[in-house]
Amino acid sequence: MPRPTRESYGDQKPPFSYIALTAMAIWSSPERMLPLSEIYRFITDRFPYYRRNTQRWQNSLRHNLSFNDCFVKVPRRPDRPGKGAYWTLHPQAFDMFENGSLLRRRKRFKLHKGDKDSLNAELAALATFNRAFLARQASSTPSSGMTSMYAPQVALCSRPSPDPMDGPDTAALLPAGPRPRRAFTIDALLEPEPRQTSPSPPSPQQPQPHYPMPLPAPYLLAAQRYHAELLAGLQQSCLPPLWTWRDSQFSHYTLNS
DNA sequence: TCATGTTTAGTCCAGG
């Protein structure tokens, strides 16, 4: 019997919904977040079926990203400019598949209005901060330094429309407490392709990510802290169930401890 | 200009 390859679905349509395919792609990435183009690439790399009719399924996939609350659009970090945002999964959506099976979803993941509003406020604030960061960087000389008005405390509070009902900061977004650390080996199981193009990202496990650019203080520190808090809340608070690529398909992988 | 993102609307299908 020929050994099944990871492409043994061949030209058959894989039994996964677009939501499942997107979740796979996101979870296979080191940062648990990917730009749209990388999600496309993940799917076409692994499922030849999706090398055809790209307009159709990519439109459907984009529709799913926007329509479903389980996907969260995270603005690019200011030191990583480019087109489009990064997409990740909402921490509360990690258990939306029954027993971690990609073939079954429990039910549509829907955020409550308040949760959605506070999440949107956080993301909008982050995007605003990034714009300010880039504008300031573009208009300042390298040696001019940063003024105190851009101290992190100020930047972190620069919401587009301050609302007293909002939480003071990312605390509104972040789940209650830290979770116990567990083994997490999905990267090896999914055999991600080595990528030279994207810079080595900060590990989501690191509370203080290290930016590659040696930039001066307040902007960068604020951006670092803001992104670290946001991404830690989104990606680290709830570790996903482990999935493995075995016998040419994804299946649930049980923790042995 | 094109990729990305949002929104609306329609069909199909499975399950209650």
Added chain:
DNA sequence: CCTGGACTAAACATGA
């Protein structure tokens, strides 16, 4: 039959 989820199509907005 009704409802919800998945999928598809299309129009439109936005930003690099």
